[in-house]
Amino acid sequence: MASxxxxxxxxxxxxxxxxxxxxxxxxxxxxxDRYHVTLYNYGRKLSSDSDLIKDAVQEVxxxxxxxxxTLSREITSIKFYLYRALRRRLQRIQGKYQLGExxxxxxxDETTLTVINEExxxxxxxxxxxLRRRLQELLTQLPKRQxxxxxxxxxxxxGIREIAQIMDVNEKSVRNFLHRGLKALRHNRNWLIGSLLIxxxxxxx
Amino acid sequence: MKQASYSLIDFLKDPDFxxxxxxxxxxxxxxWQQFQELHPDKKPVLEQARQYVLVLAExxxxxxxxxAESQLMRQTIQQRxxxxxxPFTPSVAYNWSWTRIAASVVLVLGLGITAYWYSQxxxxxxxxxxxxxxxxxxxALSETRNNDTKPLTIFLSDxxxxxxxxxxRLSYPNTxxxxxxxxxxxxxxxxxxxxxxxxLVYTRGVATKVLGTSFSIDAxxxxxxxxxxxxxxxxxxxxxxxxxxxxxxSTDSEQNSLVLTPNQSAEYVADSHHLVRxxxxxxxxxxxxxxxxxxxxxxxxxxxxxxxxxxxxxxxxIDIVYNESALGKCSLTASLVGQPFHEKLxxxxxxxxxxYSIQGNQxxxxxxxxxx
Numbered sequence: 071m072a073s074x075x076x077x078x079x080x081x082x083x084x085x086x087x088x089x090x091x092x093x094x095x096x097x098x099x100x101x102x103d104r105y106h107v108t109l110y111n112y113g114r115k116l117s118s119d120s121d122l123i124k125d126a127v128q129e130v131x132x133x134x135x136x137x138x139x140t141l142s143r144e145i146t147s148i149k150f151y152l153y154r155a156l157r158r159r160l161q162r163i164q165g166k167y168q169l170g171e172x173x174x175x176x177x178x179d180e181t182t183l184t185v186i187n188e189e190x191x192x193x194x195x196x197x198x199x200x201l202r203r204r205l206q207e208l209l210t211q212l213p214k215r216q217x218x219x220x221x222x223x224x225x226x227x228x229g230i231r232e233i234a235q236i237m238d239v240n241e242k243s244v245r246n247f248l249h250r251g252l253k254a255l256r257h258n259r260n261w262l263i264g265s266l267l268i269x270x271x272x273x274x275x
Numbered sequence: 276m277k278q279a280s281y282s283l284i285d286f287l288k289d290p291d292f293x294x295x296x297x298x299x300x301x302x303x304x305x306x307w308q309q310f311q312e313l314h315p316d317k318k319p320v321l322e323q324a325r326q327y328v329l330v331l332a333e334x335x336x337x338x339x340x341x342x343a344e345s346q347l348m349r350q351t352i353q354q355r356x357x358x359x360x361x362p363f364t365p366s367v368a369y370n371w372s373w374t375r376i377a378a379s380v381v382l383v384l385g386l387g388i389t390a391y392w393y394s395q396x397x398x399x400x401x402x403x404x405x406x407x408x409x410x411x412x413x414x415a416l417s418e419t420r421n422n423d424t425k426p427l428t429i430f431l432s433d434x435x436x437x438x439x440x441x442x443x444r445l446s447y448p449n450t451x452x453x454x455x456x457x458x459x460x461x462x463x464x465x466x467x468x469x470x471x472x473x474x475l476v477y478t479r480g481v482a483t484k485v486l487g488t489s490f491s492i493d494a495x496x497x498x499x500x501x502x503x504x505x506x507x508x509x510x511x512x513x514x515x516x517x518x519x520x521x522x523x524x525s526t527d528s529e530q531n532s533l534v535l536t537p538n539q540s541a542e543y544v545a546d547s548h549h550l551v552r553x554x555x556x557x558x559x560x561x562x563x564x565x566x567x568x569x570x571x572x573x574x575x576x577x578x579x580x581x582x583x584x585x586x587x588x589x590x591x592x593i594d595i596v597y598n599e600s601a602l603g604k605c606s607l608t609a610s611l612v613g614q615p616f617h618e619k620l621x622x623x624x625x626x627x628x629x630x631y632s633i634q635g636n637q638x639x640x641x642x643x644x645x646x647x
Contacts, residue, residue, distance in 0.1 A: 079639075100634075102348075115335075128351050128352055
């Protein structure tokens with residue numbers, strides 16, 4: 071196990087990228103250490119096959135090493151670059167993974183969805199714990215691309231424009247994915263109670 | 276202020292709001308404080324939206340790789356970028372490169388073992404033969420040797436950790452389908468509990484079978500006695516010859532197998548092939564020359580977090596980087612004896628509401644709540 075020269079740990083992205091372009095493999099390792107966890111987490115939103123994702127994540131890093139001579143030395147965000155590279159790679163190798171615009175999801179225009187009326191929506195006190203459980207369940211049920219957009223927006227802190235470029239769709243579609251995901255979250259608050267009732271019903275049979 | 280008419284979803288979709296919740300700074304604090312003073316009716320929605328952002332961020336982050344997976348990816352990348360002779364070929368099928376890596380590891384190790392046999396120029400110890408025979412075919416093995424003067428911590432793919440004394444070495448499969456390792460020298464093991472899948476340590480003449488525990492083994496290369504001592508849990512020790520069977524519940528005589536419980540130890544005498552139960556007046560773990568990790572009680576009672584991290588750093592020989600101004604004043608009450616390193620870290624991070632990642636030979640702690 072090679073250890074990392076400590077000076078890379080606090081380097082900026084720009085410095086790391088320079089190091090990489092100059093062929094310093096410790097810089098590549100530092101980039102890996104900094105970004106592979108979130109990158110893998112993102113990848114798992116695209117496929118549940120963890121071996122496939124591990125392999126793709128590795129290949130993304132090996133690729134930037136092999137192409138280091140041809141990379142542009144200026145980079146605004148290494149993270150953005152890696153995410154886009156990972157998604158394109160997965161898109162290439164996983165033919166069955168449908169990445170085209172989903173007609174049904176585009177059909178709903180944003181304006182028709184923004185009808186949640188503040189007065190009719192009660193603000194209940196909801197414990198963080200309950201919210202957590204509800205969301206955990208919901209994320210397994212939402213369409214993949216909504217989960218993908220929610221992850222990029224809320225966990226990875228990307229802007230709408232960056233997400234559009236990563237996902238290869240227009241910005242309006244990204245807003246749409248987010249909106250639909252959030253709306254589902256807002257509306258399934260009775261889910262827990264509902265499923266408990268169903269469970270009771272089944273037990274009583 | 277545009278937020279005056281915001282609904283819950285409007286707040287959630289506002290990137291400024293998201294950024295403030297996730298990474299608050301002074302300027303934003305002032306802005307949102309003012310907003311709430313001007314629009315007290317929005318306070319409950321805002322607070323709820325804040326919870327949503329936090330939980331959304333948390334729940335979309337549940338697919339992180341395990342520490343072992345991270346290490347394996349890291350090693351593979353390092354290996355691949357140094358394979359200069361292989362020309363660039365775009366990968367077509369995704370599982371190709373995995374197979375290639377596994378194969379190359381086997382090859383390299385195959386050579387290593389052959390060389391070792393030659394230099395030994397004699398029959399391999401019984402334990403090593405058993406270890407090799409027992410490994411499923413095609414298993415890629417690693418050997419880690421501690422050439423340093425400090426103890427070295429190895430993380431196995433099942434989550435167990437092994438602290439190797441200087442001059443000792445451990446052979447183990449890269450992926451533990453069967454949890455079996457071979458030790459030469461002295462090490463302290465902290466094994467993940469998995470009763471269905473026993474953990475076996477082979478040494479020159481002895482095999483030690485455990486179900487999830489911590490213990491130390493001292494197995495010198497030469498014909499000196501081998502010593503196994505248990506800190507937590509329970510282990511069975513077997514003396515090895517061609518006929519010893521490790522799996523059916525042993526019908527062997529007491530001389531061929533022994534069950535040890537905490538603070539008991541056993542010694543194996545090579546000449547007679549016999550195991551002897553030791554009744555130590557002083558615990559093995561208190562004797563001079565014992566690894567720090569084996570001596571430590573890892574019992575924390577209202578202990579400052581900075582002390583907890585220092586204890587872990589010393590025990591495992593790994594640096595822990597954390598925000599001292601934020602977390603330094605937190606204190607921790609926990610008993611972490613016998614747990615592998617990553618379980619200890621997970622427990623500490625859970626208490627602090629923080630996260631950790633392994634970066635090289637450093638652990639980096641992020642997040643966590645500030646303590647006053």
